[in-house]
Structures are given as structure tokens and as C-alpha cells.
Amino acid sequence: MLKLAAAIWSTKSTYGLIKLNWQGDPCVPQAWVGLNCNYNAHGAVKIISLDLSYNKLTGNVPDFLARLDNLRILNLTGNKFTRPLPAELLRKSKKGSLWLSIEESSGGSCLEALIKREEDFTPRKQQFTFSEVVAVTNNFQNEIGSGGFGKVYQGSVENKQVAVKMLSKSSSQGYKEFQAEVKLLLKLHHKNITSLVGYCDDSNHKAIIYEFMDNGNLKKHLFDGSPNVLSWERRLQIGCDAAEG
Numbered sequence: 001m002l003k004l005a006a007a008i009w010s011t012k013s014t015y016g017l018i019k020l021n022w023q024g025d026p027c028v029p030q031a032w033v034g035l036n037c038n039y040n041a042h043g044a045v046k047i048i049s050l051d052l053s054y055n056k057l058t059g060n061v062p063d064f065l066a067r068l069d070n071l072r073i074l075n076l077t078g079n080k081f082t083r084p085l086p087a088e089l090l091r092k093s094k095k096g097s098l099w100l101s102i103e104e105s106s107g108g109s110c111l112e113a114l115i116k117r118e119e120d121f122t123p124r125k126q127q128f129t130f131s132e133v134v135a136v137t138n139n140f141q142n143e144i145g146s147g148g149f150g151k152v153y154q155g156s157v158e159n160k161q162v163a164v165k166m167l168s169k170s171s172s173q174g175y176k177e178f179q180a181e182v183k184l185l186l187k188l189h190h191k192n193i194t195s196l197v198g199y200c201d202d203s204n205h206k207a208i209i210y211e212f213m214d215n216g217n218l219k220k221h222l223f224d225g226s227p228n229v230l231s232w233e234r235r236l237q238i239g240c241d242a243a244e245g
């Protein structure tokens with residue numbers, strides 16, 4: 001455990017590959033691991049995901065992995081660990097607080113697994129007709145911005161503020177990107193990712209409806225030209241939160 005912590009500190013990086021000194025197994029002195037971590041208020045490292053896959057690791061899966069409170073994704077696939085796995089790891093995985101991959105046959109990436117898990121939980125109607133979009137935006141009354149897809153309008157769905165992005169025919173991002181964004185957001189939910197409220201995929205009109213984000217465009221708050229520019233600590237935290245999402 002100590003060696004893992006030391007290795008992580010030495011990278012001074014929140015993402016990447018590090019070399020791990022695997023204690024207690026002379027056959028496998030080092031392993032390449034992918035990790036994603038950030039820091040708590042006291043500067044201590046919090047590991048969110050750990051990818052130990054395909055490192056030919058043997059022996060017991062260390063108990064301390066179950067004590068990493070922030071760990072959400074643990075990929076142990078493609079090793080030769082002794083069974084059973086630590087009971088606490090299995091309990092967390094069963095409870096849903098940890099995505100654990102151990103079998104090669106389970107296949108797929110962590111992202112695919114997370115999406116799969118969401119698919120099991122979220123079947124609800126999110127498709128809107130164009131006339132519903134017209135009603136949601138009060139006939140496109142309030143344009144709040146424009147981006148890669150086209151114009152963005154403010155609206156409301158069931159008394160909740162929403163932002164409606166209309167895919168314009170001249171947009172730099174086409175129907176493929178539109179479909180990819182909708183498909184992904186339908187399945188993926190994370191506190192740091194703006195959630196999808198719905199979409200419209202009529203033959204002539206395409207729209208994506210998101211939850212409304214107050215306080216304007218983040219870009220304005222991040223750059224020095226802003227009158228209320230945020231502190232560097234705050235900006236770094238926002239960067240880490242966005243990357244986590």
C-alpha cells in the first residue's frame with residue numbers, strides 16, 4: 001500500500017500511467033496501472049479509478065483496495081489473482097458503489113460498463129415532437145447563445161428551466177454528432193455532466209434539450225478578461241471536476 005501511494009504522489013499528475021511496485025510478489029515486481037485521481041481539501045490524493053488490467057498479476061487482491069473510499073472503477077481484468085476476492089470489494093460492487101471488472105469474458109471498457117448499468121435503470125420517454133419543442137421554447141422566444149450545433153434557446157419542461165440546442169443545417173457538427181451526443185447522454189449520468197432532458201429527431205428538425213445551467217458560460221468565468229474571474233484554485237478544481245465527468 002505504501003509503495004502504491006508513493007508512486008502516485010511522485011507522478012504529480014491526476015491522470016496517466018504510473019509504474020506500481022507490487023509488494024509481496026517477486027515474480028511481478030512492477031505493473032503498469034492507469035489511474036484517475038484528484039485531491040481533497042488537505043491535498044491528500046483521492047483515487048477514483050484504477051486500471052490494473054493485463055499486468056499478469058498473481059496472488060491475493062490486496063484488501064486495501066476496498067478501503068479507497070473514492071474508488072468508483074476498479075479494473076482487474078486479465079490477471080491471475082487468487083480467489084476469492086476480498087469480501088468488502090465484492091460487497092461494494094454488489095451495492096453498486098464500485099464498478100469492478102475481473103473476468104476477461106465480461107469484456108468492454110469501463111465506459112461501456114457504466115453505460116450498460118445505466119441502461120438497466122433508466123427507461124423513460126425523452127423524445128419530443130417538433131411542436132412540443134415549439135411549446136417548450138415558447139416559439140423560440142429567448143435565444144441564449146449559439147455553438148457548434150446552432151442556436152440555443154431557453155425554455156421550460158414541467159416547470160424546470162431547460163436549454164434547447166437546435167441543430168442547424170449549416171452547423172459545423174452534423175447529424176452523426178447529434179446522434180452520438182443524444183445516445184451517450186441518454187445513458188450516461190454524472191453530477192459533472194449537464195443532463196439530457198430530451199431530444200427531437202423529426203425528419204426536418206433536430207434538437208437536444210438539456211437541464212439549464214445558471215450563471216452563464218463557464219468560459220467567461222475562466223479567462224482573465226472576466227470581471228469576476230475565479231481564483232486559480234477554483235479554476236483548477238473546475239478543471240478536475242470537468243475531467244472527472
Ligand SMILES: Nc1ncnc2c1ncn2[C@@H]1O[C@H](COP(=O)(O)OP(=O)(O)OP(=O)(O)O)[C@@H](O)[C@H]1O
Binds near residue numbers: 210
Ligand atoms: N445547458 C445549458 N444551460 C444554459 N445555457 C446553455 C446550455 N447549453 C448551452 N448554453 C448556452 O448556449 C451557448 C452555446 O452552447 P453550445 O454548447 O452549443 O456551444 P459550445 O460551447 O461552443 O459547444 P459545442 O461547439 O460543443 O456545441 C453557451 O455558450 C451557453 O451560453
